[in-house]
Amino acid sequence: MNKLRQTLVAIVAGIAVFAAAWFFVHAGHGGVTPARAAAESAPVKSAVTKAIPIDSTKCVAPAEYMRANHMRVLDKWRFDSVRSGARTFVTPDGRHFDKSLKTCLGCHAQNPMFCFMCHQYANVKPTCWNCHLSPMETQK
Amino acid sequence: MKKVLIPFIMVMVLAIIPYAGITFGKLDYLFGVIIPYASVAILLLGFLYKLVDWLRRPVPFRIPTTCGQEKSLDWIKDNPLESPSNPFMAAVRVLSEVLLFRSLFRNTKAELHGGSKLAYGSHKWLWLGGLAFHWSLLIIVIRHARFFFDTLPAPIELIEAFDRFLDVTVPALYITDGIALAAVTFLVVRRIQDEKVRLISLATDYFPLFLIGTIAILGVSMRYVTKVDVMPIKALALGLASFSLDAPSPIGALFYVHLFLVCVLLCYIPFSKLMHMGGIFLSPTRNLPNDSRAKRHVNPWNPDIKFRTYAEYEDDYREKMKKAGIPVEKQ
Numbered sequence: 001m002n003k004l005r006q007t008l009v010a011i012v013a014g015i016a017v018f019a020a021a022w023f024f025v026h027a028g029h030g031g032v033t034p035a036r037a038a039a040e041s042a043p044v045k046s047a048v049t050k051a052i053p054i055d056s057t058k059c060v061a062p063a064e065y066m067r068a069n070h071m072r073v074l075d076k077w078r079f080d081s082v083r084s085g086a087r088t089f090v091t092p093d094g095r096h097f098d099k100s101l102k103t104c105l106g107c108h109a110q111n112p113m114f115c116f117m118c119h120q121y122a123n124v125k126p127t128c129w130n131c132h133l134s135p136m137e138t139q140k
Numbered sequence: 141m142k143k144v145l146i147p148f149i150m151v152m153v154l155a156i157i158p159y160a161g162i163t164f165g166k167l168d169y170l171f172g173v174i175i176p177y178a179s180v181a182i183l184l185l186g187f188l189y190k191l192v193d194w195l196r197r198p199v200p201f202r203i204p205t206t207c208g209q210e211k212s213l214d215w216i217k218d219n220p221l222e223s224p225s226n227p228f229m230a231a232v233r234v235l236s237e238v239l240l241f242r243s244l245f246r247n248t249k250a251e252l253h254g255g256s257k258l259a260y261g262s263h264k265w266l267w268l269g270g271l272a273f274h275w276s277l278l279i280i281v282i283r284h285a286r287f288f289f290d291t292l293p294a295p296i297e298l299i300e301a302f303d304r305f306l307d308v309t310v311p312a313l314y315i316t317d318g319i320a321l322a323a324v325t326f327l328v329v330r331r332i333q334d335e336k337v338r339l340i341s342l343a344t345d346y347f348p349l350f351l352i353g354t355i356a357i358l359g360v361s362m363r364y365v366t367k368v369d370v371m372p373i374k375a376l377a378l379g380l381a382s383f384s385l386d387a388p389s390p391i392g393a394l395f396y397v398h399l400f401l402v403c404v405l406l407c408y409i410p411f412s413k414l415m416h417m418g419g420i421f422l423s424p425t426r427n428l429p430n431d432s433r434a435k436r437h438v439n440p441w442n443p444d445i446k447f448r449t450y451a452e453y454e455d456d457y458r459e460k461m462k463k464a465g466i467p468v469e470k471q
Contacts, residue, residue: 020318024364025308067369075310122374123286127307 059107060089060097071126074101101132109135144332147347151354151401158400162393171396172376172388179403186410187418194422200439202432204230205425207246212433223430230429238420241271250336266330273323276316277352279303280359283314287377309364317360324353348414351405358398368392 059066061073077099080086089097097103108114112135119126128134161167208222224230236242249263283303285296292300304312328349331341362368372389379386408414421427454461454468461468 017322020322024313024318064369067371068367071310072367118371122370123289123292124311124370127312 058095060091060095060103074104074128101128105135109138112136143341143343144346147343148350150347151350154351154401154404155354155397158396159393162396168390168396169387171400172391173380173385175400175403176380179406183406183409186407187415190410190415191418191422194419198441199424199428200441201437202428202430203424204428204430206430210430210433225431225434226429230427234421234427237426241267241274244270265326269323269326269330272319273327276320276323279316280314280320280356283316287374288381290378311363313364317356317363320356321353321360324349324356328353344413348405348408348412351401351408355398355401355405358394358401362392362394362398366392366394368395 061069066073077089080089081099087099089099089103091097114135115126115128116134116136118124129137158167158171161171204224206223208219209216210223211218211220211225218225220229221233221236224233244267245264247263247266248260250258250260253259279299282296283300286292286300289296303314303316306313306315328346331337331345331349368391372391373395376388376391379388405414409417451470454470458468458470
């Protein structure tokens with residue numbers, strides 16, 4: 001009886017740990033379930049090449065929101081464009097953006113230190129530049 | 141149940157104070173500058189007071205608790221760690237207790253089997269949970285140095301890199317965040333679930349657990365879920381580290397709840413069971429070598445008693461003793 005109870009507790013604990021892990025893994029993706037690559041139906045290439053009007057006077061979201069959440073936006077954009085091929089981001093007020101780091105750097109690379117100033121100040125090391133060229137490297 | 145609910149309600153009330161103060165009272169300066177400085181001062185002075193108080197307590201004799209053969213004759217095998225005979229091994233024993241919780245590793249659990257048979261068994265869960273809790277808390281505290289330093293010292297950076305090496309989620313998941321939350325949950329559940337432990341648990345056992353748990357939940361939530369702009373927080377932390385008195389720029393109320401509860405914890409440490417942090421090093425049953433038989437330890441405040449020897453007594457009464465026919469040693 002006691003063994004059974006211990007086993008049940010162990011199983012419940014295992015499920016709890018799994019649920020917690022699942023939550024953390026998905027917390028960054030805004031609750032999006034991994035979709036099958038929709039590439040077959042939605043031609044990714046055309047979405048990329050299609051000229052998307054970029055209104056460079058305004059960011060995709062208010063600065064207040066971006067200061068705290070830019071890493072989530074970037075992570076979601078990466079997930080959407082790489083996994084689901086959904087490359088167009090529509091803001092609540094109807095403007096369209098290409099889900100790409102280039103969209104951000106289009107404006108923000110004016111100052112090559114734009115990312116680094118804050119990240120160095122706050123001792124945060126994002127993994128963006130593991131793959132992407134950073135504005136520091138491109139603007140020579 | 142009151143023992144559990146009252147500390148829980150206390151933590152909730154303590155959490156509401158800064159929330160209301162920031163949202164309705166605009167008391168950023170009070171909660172961002174004055175209270176942190178005051179609480180650190182209380183922590184340092186209180187900690188020092190306690191340690192000095194304990195250090196002044198005389199410990200004239202060796203009173204270590206041992207669980208091994210002490211060093212005696214050459215042909216008797218001694219256990220230098222369980223019954224240390226010199227200060228070095230005593231220090232090793234204290235450190236093994238502090239770093240590895242060896243005494244908890246010996247924890248046993250008593251249980252009635254089949255209703256009448258009392259049985260004892262090894263029970264490592266408390267050891268494991270406690271160790272996970274303390275170590276992850278230590279690493280979490282060390283990790284917070286990234287807010288207080290301009291450039292992070294290399295060892296701290298290394299610890300941080302190890303802590304997030306799983307590289308899942310953005311921002312990267314710290315392993316210790318998960319371990320600390322799991323461990324604090326276990327430690328609370330352990331106290332509530334077992335009736336014997338429940339019986340001996342007091343409100344002062346639950347309060348720090350709830351407090352630390354709430355602090356951890358708030359910190360985790362700010363990092364992964366609700367999100368805050370970290371720049372004004374870094375500015376505030378750098379300011380606090382350099383003893384500046386500048387008013388902080390606006391930060392979310394949730395951060396101030398986190399900070400205020402940390403301040404409460406700091407103030408609470410010197411006056412509570414959390415002083416085991418310092419007390420473990422000063423515990424005379426742990427930090428003394430077991431050398432009572434090898435060395436003579438004289439109580440240093442023994443009064444200087446004037447003894448009267450028999451010879452002096454006989455000198456005083458010799459004549460009278462002789463008259464009474466009592467034999468004397470010296471004629």
